[in-house]
Amino acid sequence: MIPRLPMPALVATLVFATPAFAADASIVMKNFDFAPMTATVAAGTTVTWKNEDGEPHTVVSTDGLFRSAALDQNDTFKFTFAKPGTYRYVCSIHPKMVGTIVVK
Amino acid sequence: MRDPKTRRDALKCLAAGGAGTLFTLSGGVLLPLDLADAATRRHHGTPLFVQISDSHIGFNKDANPDVAGTLAKSVALVNAMPRKPALILHTGDITHLTRPEEFDTAAQLLSGLKAGELHTTPGEHDVTDGGQAYFARFGKASDNRGYYSFDSSGVHFVALINVLNFKPGGLGALGDDQIAWLKDDLAGRSASQPVVVFAHMPLWTIYEPWGWGTADSEQAFALLRRFGSVTVLNGHIHQIVQKVEGNITFHTARSTAFPQPTAGNGPGPGPLKVDAGVLPSMLGITSIAYARHPATATLTDTTLA
Numbered sequence: 001m002i003p004r005l006p007m008p009a010l011v012a013t014l015v016f017a018t019p020a021f022a023a024d025a026s027i028v029m030k031n032f033d034f035a036p037m038t039a040t041v042a043a044g045t046t047v048t049w050k051n052e053d054g055e056p057h058t059v060v061s062t063d064g065l066f067r068s069a070a071l072d073q074n075d076t077f078k079f080t081f082a083k084p085g086t087y088r089y090v091c092s093i094h095p096k097m098v099g100t101i102v103v104k
Numbered sequence: 105m106r107d108p109k110t111r112r113d114a115l116k117c118l119a120a121g122g123a124g125t126l127f128t129l130s131g132g133v134l135l136p137l138d139l140a141d142a143a144t145r146r147h148h149g150t151p152l153f154v155q156i157s158d159s160h161i162g163f164n165k166d167a168n169p170d171v172a173g174t175l176a177k178s179v180a181l182v183n184a185m186p187r188k189p190a191l192i193l194h195t196g197d198i199t200h201l202t203r204p205e206e207f208d209t210a211a212q213l214l215s216g217l218k219a220g221e222l223h224t225t226p227g228e229h230d231v232t233d234g235g236q237a238y239f240a241r242f243g244k245a246s247d248n249r250g251y252y253s254f255d256s257s258g259v260h261f262v263a264l265i266n267v268l269n270f271k272p273g274g275l276g277a278l279g280d281d282q283i284a285w286l287k288d289d290l291a292g293r294s295a296s297q298p299v300v301v302f303a304h305m306p307l308w309t310i311y312e313p314w315g316w317g318t319a320d321s322e323q324a325f326a327l328l329r330r331f332g333s334v335t336v337l338n339g340h341i342h343q344i345v346q347k348v349e350g351n352i353t354f355h356t357a358r359s360t361a362f363p364q365p366t367a368g369n370g371p372g373p374g375p376l377k378v379d380a381g382v383l384p385s386m387l388g389i390t391s392i393a394y395a396r397h398p399a400t401a402t403l404t405d406t407t408l409a
Binding site for chain 1: 200202231232273375
């Protein structure tokens with residue numbers, strides 16, 4: 001009988017092969033939430049927000065860096081994050097809705 | 105119903121609501137009056153004002169596919185009142201998406217009001233661009249600050265703006281500059297002069313999880329409490345909620361566009377779809393009438409049907 005060889009090396013390779021960051025990222029506004037609420041992206045990534053609620057929302061940077069128009073259902077807004085940092089934003093119509101983009 | 109003898113009876117009438125609800129504030133308690141009786145009272149030239157709110161021109165979803173039509177009906181309702189109002193207050197969310205064509209349509213419809221001047225305060229839907237479009241049209245009264253005051257028929261009106269400085273956690277806010285201005289504005293005024301304060305978001309906390317409140321409004325009320333008659337008129341929540349606290353009556357108005365769920369009864373403060381036959385009974389305007397001696401404010405909420 002041929003003994004089976006354990007394959008720990010292959011398993012280890014699979015774990016570390018997972019990409020850490022997306023090339024571009026999508027956020028949806030649904031049920032008065034930004035989803036995902038926190039997203040981590042590489043510098044240079046363009047993030048696209050899409051409103052899937054019947055109620056309009058906005059995407060407004062708390063640092064004054066970006067501000068979308070009022071987004072009706074299915075409207076989108078894009079912003080390209082050139083520099084690393086942590087960028088918080090809020091919906092100015094429903095300011096309980098908050099989100100964060102972490103740029104690495 | 106019989107004349108209410110107790111505050112409990114008065115509150116039962118208050119809960120009934122509906123078209124043409126009429127309340128008189130007397131001695132700090134709201135007492136309902138029979139509408140027919142009220143209509144025959146002589147007014148001795150006392151002032152009458154109207155509040156319109158949340159017209160959301162540009163909204164086109166199921167809850168009301170024709171908000172321009174229901175605003176036009178609200179204008180017609182005001183024009184049909186037996187007494188012409190001295191002025192109209194619009195407490196904000198004039199537009200739905202801050203768009204120029206929405207402001208234009210709203211202005212066109214509101215110009216049909218056969219009343220005195222129109223005074224406005226913006227809602228958060230009106231200032232998604234930071235205030236540029238709203239102030240271009242309505243900023244003159246306040247030098248583009250959003251807060252201003254004026255007197256009409258002996259009543260002191262104060263317009264406050266609480267949709268530009270949201271606090272983390274979502275409540276509206278007035279900001280230190282506005283509160284400092286208010287202190288200056290009220291200083292030296294006789295406590296017997298009736299005051300009407302109007303702003304878009306509720307100036308008291310109705311439901312914090314949906315942002316229905318103003319974080320720093322207590323600083324404003326500290327300045328207002330010495331006055332004998334203060335009426336606070338707000339919009340934003342598209343339904344009537346009232347409170348009386350000492351000499352201050354708080355009142356939110358219906359929308360002319362669509363209702364919203366009551367606090368907590370839904371995923372968020374969005375449009376509430378009701379049967380087409382029911383919708384007109386959930387939209388409407390508020391009128392404010394004054395008697396002079398003593399200075400009593402009478403609020404009347406009227407629906408489209």
